[in-house]
Amino acid sequence: MSRKQQRGEATVEHLLDAALRVYAQTGDQGLTVSAVTKASGVSLGSLYHHFGSIDGLMNALLMRWLERLLGELVTAVQGTRTAHTGIRALVGAYLAFVQEHRDAARLLHSAYADRQGMADGKQLRDAQEARLSPLAQWAQAYVDSGELAPLPMPLIESLILGPVVGVARRWLSGINDVDLDEAALILPDRIWRSVGADPK
Structure with missing residues (x-):
């Protein structure tokens, strides 16, 4: 260079x-x-x-931090051996990222990011395909093995990350009525109940 x-x-x-x-x-x-x-x-x-433009700068900033977050989530699941422990690792990594990078997390969960996601959702997902694919493959492997419920992948993604994103937004808003460390302990088992395969 x-x-x-x-x-x-x-x-x-x-x-x-x-x-x-x-x-x-x-x-x-x-x-x-x-x-x-x-x-x-x-x-x-x-x-x-x-x-x-300033929008170009903001979009680059969003992509930079989204890539970092997704990278940490991929790293978290790579060291797990079951779907249940993978969910625990995902939740823990997401909430740890929010605590460690509060300013960036505020941006990622902002109205601006939401507007960009609604306007250019497919483009954003395509740009992060390299980061998203390992997470989708991780989940699909457990659907195939019977550990995760046989649901469409977008629903599994929403059921796993939806509650985590909701808690993160609440904490980032400054309401101060949620403890992220406590959430990291409670949420994984609650999420598991919604995505784990029904016992035979």
Whole structure:
């Protein structure tokens, strides 16, 4: 990689870091081109060169953190031996990510992210296919073995992650009536009841 490419990559990372800081302080209403260039010290021209617009920057920021979250979920299930322990690992990894990366988690669970997901859901899923495939393959293997109920994969995904996302959103909203460590202990067994195959 040339020095110019290295500088370009460093600028991209710097802008993404600055955008997350601005978002954490002001929300998406305050996330403007001028706020990001001021926080980063990067020129307006560089921001437009690398991202095209503030929306391009925001989408790149969403993709960056979604990829990290999915990567941690994949890593979590790879070390498990049963569907039940895999669900426990998924729940634990998701909620640990939310606690460790609160600002990024707020962005991932924000109205902005929801709007992008509704507008470009297929494109977002296609872009993360490399990360999503191992999770789908993990679940499908347990459907095939009879440990998970024979449900369509989108329903299994919703039944496993839906409650976790709901709890994460509640915690991130600042209501302070949910304990994520307690949730990590309680949710896996409750989720298992909804997706585990019925005993014969």
